[in-house]
Amino acid sequence: MNDRLSPAAEAAIDTPADASTETIGVRRAEKIAYENNKLHKRLCRQVGQAIGDFNMIEEGDRVMVCLSGGKDSYALLDILLTLRERAPINFDIIAVNLDQKQPNFPADILPAYLERLGVPYHIENQDTYSIVKRVVPEGKTTCALCSRLRRGILYRVATELGATKVALGHHRDDILETFFLNMFFGAKIKGMPPKLQSDDGKQIVIRPLAYVKEADLIRYAEVKQFPIIPCDLCGSQENLQRKQIKGLMREWEKKFPGRVDNIFSALSTVVPSHLMDRDQFGFAALKATGQPDANGDIAFDEEPCATGSGVNPDFATQVISLFPAG
Ligand code: SF4
Numbered sequence: 001m002n003d004r005l006s007p008a009a010e011a012a013i014d015t016p017a018d019a020s021t022e023t024i025g026v027r028r029a030e031k032i033a034y035e036n037n038k039l040h041k042r043l044c045r046q047v048g049q050a051i052g053d054f055n056m057i058e059e060g061d062r063v064m065v066c067l068s069g070g071k072d073s074y075a076l077l078d079i080l081l082t083l084r085e086r087a088p089i090n091f092d093i094i095a096v097n098l099d100q101k102q103p104n105f106p107a108d109i110l111p112a113y114l115e116r117l118g119v120p121y122h123i124e125n126q127d128t129y130s131i132v133k134r135v136v137p138e139g140k141t142t143c144a145l146c147s148r149l150r151r152g153i154l155y156r157v158a159t160e161l162g163a164t165k166v167a168l169g170h171h172r173d174d175i176l177e178t179f180f181l182n183m184f185f186g187a188k189i190k191g192m193p194p195k196l197q198s199d200d201g202k203q204i205v206i207r208p209l210a211y212v213k214e215a216d217l218i219r220y221a222e223v224k225q226f227p228i229i230p231c232d233l234c235g236s237q238e239n240l241q242r243k244q245i246k247g248l249m250r251e252w253e254k255k256f257p258g259r260v261d262n263i264f265s266a267l268s269t270v271v272p273s274h275l276m277d278r279d280q281f282g283f284a285a286l287k288a289t290g291q292p293d294a295n296g297d298i299a300f301d302e303e304p305c306a307t308g309s310g311v312n313p314d315f316a317t318q319v320i321s322l323f324p325a326g
Contacts, residue, residue: 036223040082043220046211047079054195056206057165061091063206064163066154067121069097069110069229071221072169076209078224080167081119094120094161098153100146101127102233109227124157129234142236155198166198170207172264173214173249179267180245189275191267271295 019027051057065080067073077095084093097110107123114121128149132142158166170192179191194210197203209217221228232238252259272280273295 039216039220039223043075043079043212043216044082047076047208048083050194050208050210051083051206054206054210056195056208057087057089057091059089059091061164062162063091063093063165063167064154064158064161065093065095065167066169067095067097067110067114068169068231069227070169070231071217071226071228072171072209072214074224074226074228075212075217075220076167076169077117077119078220078226080208081117092120094122094163096122096124096154096157096161098128098150098157099123099125100150100234101125101129103129104233106229109229113227122157122161124153126153128153132234141239142234143239146234146236151199155200155203158203164204166203166205168205168207169209171209171212171214171217173246175207175210175267176249176260176264177242177245179263180248181241184245185241189277 057063063080065073065077067077077093080093084091095110095114099105099107111121111123126149128146131149132146136142136145154166175192175194179189182188182190192207194207196205198205249260274297275281278284
């Protein structure tokens with residue numbers, strides 16, 4: 001069990017100056033239990049919200065939860081099991097791990113954990129490690145091929161197991177990092193969707209942790225003492241570009257609290273008519289209707305919210321009306 005408290009929570013422990021060591025210990029334990037319970041509730045709420053918003057899980061679904069042994073997929077399985085108990089619909093869960101035969105992979109950890117939970121599971125043994133090592137030249141990054149092989153195998157396994165949904169443990173920070181990677185290095189506005197069709201067209205892939213912050217998953221893994229399997233057994237280096245983006249987001253969050261949350265919200269509030277993708281908006285056919293349009297362009301004016309100037313749009317409209325046309 002996690003016995004750490006944030007400095008703020010530590011300071012909030014209300015103990016009289018003459019309290020005994022025992023009393024302080026009890027208050028501290030109560031506070032820790034309270035914080036941990038709050039975290040669990042938050043995760044359940046956010047996962048439930050994402051599932052509802054994107055209609056991720058439906059009556060009768062068989063959800064294949066991909067379990068890598070990392071903190072995110074453990075949390076995903078754990079929260080989905082909790083939500084299944086409370087859900088108004090029935091759905092099955094099957095955990096799947098792909099043992100890629102990486103050196104020193106502790107093959108007994110996941111089966112033992114899943115047996116303890118009583119969750120149906122399947123371990124798929126496929127030596128992708130050797131393939132990747134053989135095919136990719138020394139010194140080149142192996143992740144692209146490794147991921148492609150893994151994806152193909154997991155989709156096949158999902159079909160064989162009769163899964164109707166494939167659940168992955170990507171979280172809010174993964175989604176943001178992918179968004180920036182695509183923009184900075186791929187020149188595309190493209191993120192990582194909470195729900196999508198697999199590239200073979202046979203599966204629906206879902207990301208129920210889409211609203212969950214990585215920091216909460218780190219803490220949750222400590223609270224639950226998940227038996228984490230290190231993710232660097234293959235010897236591959238972490239993607240340098242992703243590392244840079246992570247650093248950038250950390251820096252923003254420190255200097256401008258709330259900025260990362262705003263960027264994440266922006267992913268759900270896209271205005272194609274104010275971008276430049278001709279496939280997303282019919283610029284060529286655009287004609288003036290002669291009718292006022294609240295979403296129409298305000299041409300030379302700055303967006304009030306863009307600068308944080310606090311200009312009330314109603315006030316702006318009143319000012320404009322002082323200068324009637326003609
Ligand atoms: S870190 Fe290793 S196991 Fe993970 S995707 Fe890259 S090559 Fe594969």
